Amino acid sequence: MQRIYNVLVKLSGVVLKSAGNFSPKLKDFTEGRKDLFSKLEQKIDPNSEHIWVHAASLGEFEMAVPVLRMLKEKYPDTKTVVSFFSPSGYNNKKKHPLVDHFTYLPLDTKKNAQKFLKIIQPKMAFFIKYDFWPNCLTELKAQNVRTFLVSGVFRKDQAFFRTYGKWMRKSLQAFEHFFVQNKESEDLLKSIGFNNVTVSGDTRFDRVAAQLEADNKIDFIEEFKQDKILVVCGSTWPEDEELMVKFINSSVNIKFIIAPHEIKAEKIEKLLNRLKVPTVKYTEKEGKQLENFSVLILDTIGLLGRAYSYANIAYVGGAAGTTGLHNILEPATFGIPIVIGENFSKFPEAEKLRQLAGLYSVKNSDEFSGIMTKFYTNSEFREKTGMIAGHFINSNTGATRILEEYL
Numbered sequence: 001m002q003r004i005y006n007v008l009v010k011l012s013g014v015v016l017k018s019a020g021n022f023s024p025k026l027k028d029f030t031e032g033r034k035d036l037f038s039k040l041e042q043k044i045d046p047n048s049e050h051i052w053v054h055a056a057s058l059g060e061f062e063m064a065v066p067v068l069r070m071l072k073e074k075y076p077d078t079k080t081v082v083s084f085f086s087p088s089g090y091n092n093k094k095k096h097p098l099v100d101h102f103t104y105l106p107l108d109t110k111k112n113a114q115k116f117l118k119i120i121q122p123k124m125a126f127f128i129k130y131d132f133w134p135n136c137l138t139e140l141k142a143q144n145v146r147t148f149l150v151s152g153v154f155r156k157d158q159a160f161f162r163t164y165g166k167w168m169r170k171s172l173q174a175f176e177h178f179f180v181q182n183k184e185s186e187d188l189l190k191s192i193g194f195n196n197v198t199v200s201g202d203t204r205f206d207r208v209a210a211q212l213e214a215d216n217k218i219d220f221i222e223e224f225k226q227d228k229i230l231v232v233c234g235s236t237w238p239e240d241e242e243l244m245v246k247f248i249n250s251s252v253n254i255k256f257i258i259a260p261h262e263i264k265a266e267k268i269e270k271l272l273n274r275l276k277v278p279t280v281k282y283t284e285k286e287g288k289q290l291e292n293f294s295v296l297i298l299d300t301i302g303l304l305g306r307a308y309s310y311a312n313i314a315y316v317g318g319a320a321g322t323t324g325l326h327n328i329l330e331p332a333t334f335g336i337p338i339v340i341g342e343n344f345s346k347f348p349e350a351e352k353l354r355q356l357a358g359l360y361s362v363k364n365s366d367e368f369s370g371i372m373t374k375f376y377t378n379s380e381f382r383e384k385t386g387m388i389a390g391h392f393i394n395s396n397t398g399a400t401r402i403l404e405e406y407l
Contacts, residue, residue, distance in 0.1 A: 033104050040119045043101050049078045052122035056131040057086040063151050064128045066206040066400040068098040081120055108133040126150050137174035149178045151203045154185040179403055201399040208333040209397045216309035224290040228255045232311035234304050235261040239321035247369040249276045257307055259298040268299055311336050313375050319344045335390030358388035
C-alpha cells in the first residue's frame, strides 16, 4: 500500500500542475511550491535552532497561535517555522509576529521530506489537529525529532483504523505524544496500541479567550452602533444572506454588520441590491455619518474578531449552505448568543453549544426572523443565552497549558 501511496503522490504533482491551468486555487498550490527548497535555504539560518509547526490551512493556524505564543515564551532564542498545505492558509498569513518563517509544505515524497527536514533541522515538530503525511512523519522519526500532535481529532473511518491502513499506523509512531480534543480520539488511538495520549481539549478556546484581553476598540463601529442592538453576521455566504435579508429589511432600531467570507465586488453588489435599508460599505465610509445607516458591510479582512466585541447577537455563516460552518468560538468568547444555519453536523463544538442552549440553528428566513425577534425583544433571554456561550469558552480553555506542562 505504501508503494501505491508514493506513486499516487508523485502522480498528483503532475496532475495538479496541469490542473492549475483551469483552477486559480490549484495554480496557487503548484506555483507556491516552485523553488520551495531554494527559497527555504535563503531564509533559514543553519546556525539557529528551529521549531516547526504544521497547519493544514488558516483554521488550523488559528489553533496554532496560542501554541506559538507559548513556544516563543518558553524558547525565546528559537526560530519558528510554520508550514501550510493549502494556498488559502499561506496567502492569508505570510506575516505574523509569532512566526519567523512561513512556507508551503512540499508534496509528501520521501526525497522531499528528507530535503525539507535537512534545511530546517527542527528540534521539535508540532502538527495541528490532523494532516498526517506518512513520509514526512517517518522521516521525523528516523531523525529522532520530538514530534507532537496538538488538538488532534481522530474518527473511526480514518485509514489508521481500517485493515488496509496498517501501514499508515506506522507513521503515527513518529509522535512522542498525542494531545487530542476528545475521549473518542483517545479511545481510537488506544485501540491500535497508542497509549501516549492526553485529552487536552482544543487550543482554539485558548486562542479566542485571549481576545478578551486584547484591544478590541474600533472607533467607526462605535459611531455606527450608537446605543442600538447590534447583530454581527460573520463570514457569510450567499446562502446565509438569503436567511438574513428579509429580517434586516423589516427591522427598526437594530444595526447590522455583515462581514462576507469572500470579498468579491460582484457578490457584495448583489447583496447591496437586495437590502432596502440604508447601507454603507467599510471602503466607502469616510466622510459619512455612520449613525444614519442600518447596515455596515465589512468589505475588508481583519476586523471581524474585534467587531464581535460590539455585538449583542451574532450570526456565524457557512452552515446555511455546504461550505462548512465558520468559527463560532470567536463570538462566544464575548458572551453573546449565536445563530447559525442547519448544516453543522461535522462541528461538535456547535452541537455541544446548541445542546447547552447557547446557540440556535435555523433552517429558513422565517426561523431566522423568529429567533432574532426573540433575542431583540427579550433581553433576559438574550443575556442568558450569551452567558451560556461565554461560560462554554471559559470551561474549555487550558489545552495549551497542558502541552506546556508536558514540555
